[in-house]
Amino acid sequence: MVLLSLILLPILLLLLLLYFIVRPRPVTIPIKNRHVFITGGSSGIGLALAHQAASQGARVSLLARSLNKLQEAKESIRRSSGLDVSIFSADVRDYDAVQKAVNDAGPIDVLVVNQGVFVPQELDKQGLDEIKFMIDVNLMGSFNVIKAALPLMKERKDRLPASISLISSQAGQVGIYGYTAYSASKFGLRGLAEALQQEVISDNIHVSVVYPPDTDTPGFEKENEVRPELTKLLAGSSGSMKADEVAKKALDGIKSGSFTVPCNFEGHMLAIATAGLSPERSFLMAFIEVASVGVLRLVGLFFQWNWYQTIENWHAKKNRT
Numbered sequence: 317m318v319l320l321s322l323i324l325l326p327i328l329l330l331l332l333l334l335y336f337i338v339r340p341r342p343v344t345i346p347i348k349n350r351h352v353f354i355t356g357g358s359s360g361i362g363l364a365l366a367h368q369a370a371s372q373g374a375r376v377s378l379l380a381r382s383l384n385k386l387q388e389a390k391e392s393i394r395r396s397s398g399l400d401v402s403i404f405s406a407d408v409r410d411y412d413a414v415q416k417a418v419n420d421a422g423p424i425d426v427l428v429v430n431q432g433v434f435v436p437q438e439l440d441k442q443g444l445d446e447i448k449f450m451i452d453v454n455l456m457g458s459f460n461v462i463k464a465a466l467p468l469m470k471e472r473k474d475r476l477p478a479s480i481s482l483i484s485s486q487a488g489q490v491g492i493y494g495y496t497a498y499s500a501s502k503f504g505l506r507g508l509a510e511a512l513q514q515e516v517i518s519d520n521i522h523v524s525v526v527y528p529p530d531t532d533t534p535g536f537e538k539e540n541e542v543r544p545e546l547t548k549l550l551a552g553s554s555g556s557m558k559a560d561e562v563a564k565k566a567l568d569g570i571k572s573g574s575f576t577v578p579c580n581f582e583g584h585m586l587a588i589a590t591a592g593l594s595p596e597r598s599f600l601m602a603f604i605e606v607a608s609v610g611v612l613r614l615v616g617l618f619f620q621w622n623w624y625q626t627i628e629n630w631h632a633k634k635n636r637t
């Protein structure tokens with residue numbers, strides 16, 4: 317009895333402490349009848365998100381480059397839900413084009429910054445043009461979209477909670493062979509998001525970062541044609557998901573205002589192991605983080621051990637043939 321309370325008491329005290337200190341405060345972000353604007357919404361994860369947001373009663377706008385793909389997306393959403401989405405053809409690298417699209421679309425309640433390009437290659441072999449391409453679209457493009465959308469988001473009439481979410485990648489939590497440029501672009505999103513959350517909290521705007529594993533999408537199919545063997549082997553540690561499953565995790569994470577949104581079991585471990593100083597709204601998650609971060613560092617070291625073993629073996633095999 318004494319022993320039990322000696323263990324239970326500190327746990328309860330910690331839970332109580334965390335209940336009072338976690339920031340930002342918990343929030344719920346409604347989707348129904350609100351304007352959800354998705355960049356890269358014409359394919360893969362973005363398109364799956366558009367379908368789900370529309371079916372939950374949101375007014376959806378999509379932005380991407382190819383007008384053809386946008387029209388196909390619009391048609392497929394009309395077929396499945398009977399709803400009409402607005403489409404905007406623009407390249408996120410072109411600030412003026414993005415600003416025009418965002419202004420035409422009208423004030424945004426839920427901004428999903430999802431556009432992304434990935435061309436895996438060893439840095440040594442990759443051209444600077446491809447490196448710049450990934451940084452420009454994934455990182456600078458995200459700045460362009462957020463900067464263009466923010467003024468109208470801040471001025472929105474209903475003062476309901478709003479959201480800015482960024483689709484990163486598990487390669488934005490840990491650097492993986494073949495992803496020097498891609499990982500740099502995705503790690504960058506986290507810094508952007510952490511700082512931005514502090515800047516927009518007083519406007520009742522809530523930032524989320526989603527970290528998917530390999531996901532079955534048209535973009536991923538293309539990536540696989542050029543993916544180095546070692547990238548495949550190491551990224552394989554986290555398995556793969558369907559675009560619909562990732563979109564569901566993303567939307568649930570956005571609606572609950574979670575800052576960090578993992579998508580699968582490995583993702584939950586990664587989120588805790590890389591929690592660092594990121595904001596946490598849930599005192600229960602905060603408790604799990606505090607209680608398990610040490611063990612998960614150990615698990616992470618085992619993953620690195622396994623990855624370096626894989627790299628060593630791969631080189632040994634290559635040298636033999």
Ligand SMILES: NC(=O)C1=CN([C@@H]2O[C@H](COP(=O)(O)OP(=O)(O)OC[C@H]3O[C@@H](n4cnc5c(N)ncnc54)[C@H](OP(=O)(O)O)[C@@H]3O)[C@@H](O)[C@H]2O)C=CC1
Pocket residue numbers: 355356357358359360361362379380381382383385406407408409430431432433434453457483484485486527528529530531532533534535536
């Ligand atoms: N699939 C995967 O394995 C994973 C993907 N992710 C991330 O998820 C996001 C979506 O990926 P996924 O669904 O696979 O990608 P897809 O390649 O299937 O779709 C990408 C979307 O982004 C748009 N897009 C690309 N470049 C630009 C640009 N310069 N300006 C505007 N729109 C652009 C595309 O349309 P268009 O080409 O017409 O412009 C398309 O709508 C990306 O950020 C990616 O990094 C994260 C982890 C895993």
Ligand SMILES: CCCCCCCCCCCCCCCC(=O)[C@@H](N)CO
Pocket residue numbers: 434485486487490492528529530531536539550551552553554582583585586589612613615616619
């Ligand atoms: C604490 C221990 C946790 C261990 C779990 C580790 C698993 C990490 C695997 C990383 C996989 C990266 C996939 C990137 C997918 C992607 O973004 C590309 N398909 C391009 O879009």
